[in-house]
Amino acid sequence: MLKKFSIITAASAALAVMVSAPAHATTIIFDQIGDGTPTLDGSNPADQDFEPAFDSFDVTMIDDFEANIPITLVGADAVFSANNVSNATQWNVGIFSSPTAASTSLIGDVAHAFVNPGDVTITTGFNTNGEVLVEIPIDLLLTDPGTYWLGIYPTLDFSPFGQSFVSLSSLADDTPDNSFFANPGNGFGLGTVANCTNNFGSPCNVAYRLEAVSQAVPEPASLLGLLGVGAIGATSLKRKQKQDK
Numbered sequence: 001m002l003k004k005f006s007i008i009t010a011a012s013a014a015l016a017v018m019v020s021a022p023a024h025a026t027t028i029i030f031d032q033i034g035d036g037t038p039t040l041d042g043s044n045p046a047d048q049d050f051e052p053a054f055d056s057f058d059v060t061m062i063d064d065f066e067a068n069i070p071i072t073l074v075g076a077d078a079v080f081s082a083n084n085v086s087n088a089t090q091w092n093v094g095i096f097s098s099p100t101a102a103s104t105s106l107i108g109d110v111a112h113a114f115v116n117p118g119d120v121t122i123t124t125g126f127n128t129n130g131e132v133l134v135e136i137p138i139d140l141l142l143t144d145p146g147t148y149w150l151g152i153y154p155t156l157d158f159s160p161f162g163q164s165f166v167s168l169s170s171l172a173d174d175t176p177d178n179s180f181f182a183n184p185g186n187g188f189g190l191g192t193v194a195n196c197t198n199n200f201g202s203p204c205n206v207a208y209r210l211e212a213v214s215q216a217v218p219e220p221a222s223l224l225g226l227l228g229v230g231a232i233g234a235t236s237l238k239r240k241q242k243q244d245k
Contacts, residue, residue, distance in 0.1 A: 026074060030065040030150070030210040032169045033079055036127030039207045043200050044081045044165035045181055046188070049092060049106065049155040056185030057158075060094065060151035061166050061196065062102050063179040063206040067148060073140040075211035076113075078152040079167040080132045083124050087161045088154030091115040093138050096149040102182035103193035110148060111140040131167055141215065150208055151182065167207040168200065177204045 033039070049058050076093045093115065094108030101109040115136050126133035134152070142148065156164055179196040186192050196204035 026211050026213055028209060029067070029071070029212045030173050030208065032063070032171045032173050032205045033077060033133070033207050033209045034169075034171050036079070036131070036133070038169045038171035039079050039127060039129065039131055039167040040170065040203070044167050045196070045200055046163050047080070047153045047166035048158075048164045049090075049153055051157045051159070054158050054187070056187035057183070058106055058185060059181065059183040059188065060092075060102070060106055060153040061179055061206045062094075062096060062099060062149040062151040062182050063208055064147055064149050064174050065210060066146075066174060067142045067212075068145050070141075070143050070145070070215040071212040072215055073111075073138055073142065073210055073212050075209075076136045076138050076150070076152055077209040077211075078134050078136075079126065079169075079207035080134060081129075081165040081167055083122070083132050084161045085132060085134060085154050085156065085164050086117075086122050088117050088120075088156045088164075090155035091117060091120050091134070091136050092151075092153050092155065093136055093140070094151040094153075095140060095142065096151065099149060099180040099182065099193045102149060102151060102180065102184075103191075104184055106151065106153070106182065106184060108151070111142065113138040113140055129167075143215075149180075150206075150210065152208060168196075168203060169205045169207040170203040172203070172205045177202050179204055179206050 045061050046059050047061050093113040095111040096102045096108050097110050119137055121135040123133040154164055177197045181190060181194040181196055184192050190199055
């Protein structure tokens with residue numbers, strides 16, 4: 001008579017333990033929006049991917065944030081001054097290694113998300129200034145801890161929808177007033193990257209927010225322990241099979 005055995009290999013034992021681990025909670029890791037009251041009305045910088053005829057004006061505001069452990073970014077929010085952004089054909093979330101990187105291309109050199117507007121939530125009348133909150137779902141992995149730069153902008157035709165302007169905030173979640181106006185084509189004449197404070201005054205923190213989940217990697221010793229458990233289980237099973245023959 002054939003006897004059925006459940007074979008547990010070292011790899012499957014390790015996988016079973018990791019699969020059963022609880023999911024990491026979503027955490028706000030960067031917030032210069034708050035409840036909306038810190039955002040400022042007026043002197044808001046342009047922030048937009050224009051149609052090809054105006055490519056030299058493509059621009060985004062970038063601001064720095066810290067990632068202390070490997071994380072996956074799952075949400076990116078921004079406040080804009082007007083609801084013309086609801087006509088965007090695409091939303092862009094770029095993660096840059098430096099302002100210099102953003103000065104050459106608005107596609108994030110670290111990571112970039114191209115998001116369908118149908119997946120984006122837009123809340124009008126977000127605060128007393130009548131500004132607009134844009135919430136964008138993303139899935140961007142950052143494996144290396146360090147300082148990164150965030151840019152959020154719509155793809156929006158100037159004709160007929162005009163310009164879109166991102167809001168500035170008095171709430172600083174990293175280095176205060178450490179944001180930049182990135183315009184690789186220099187259509188605005190401020191240079192391919194320009195210091196926000198020098199051109200728009202202070203405070204000059206971009207009204208952005210980021211949500212993330214941590215991506216904890218098992219320590220080598222822990223992984224070896226899991227493999228050891230699997231090996232012991234496999235050895236015991238072999239002995240059992242011999243005794244049953």
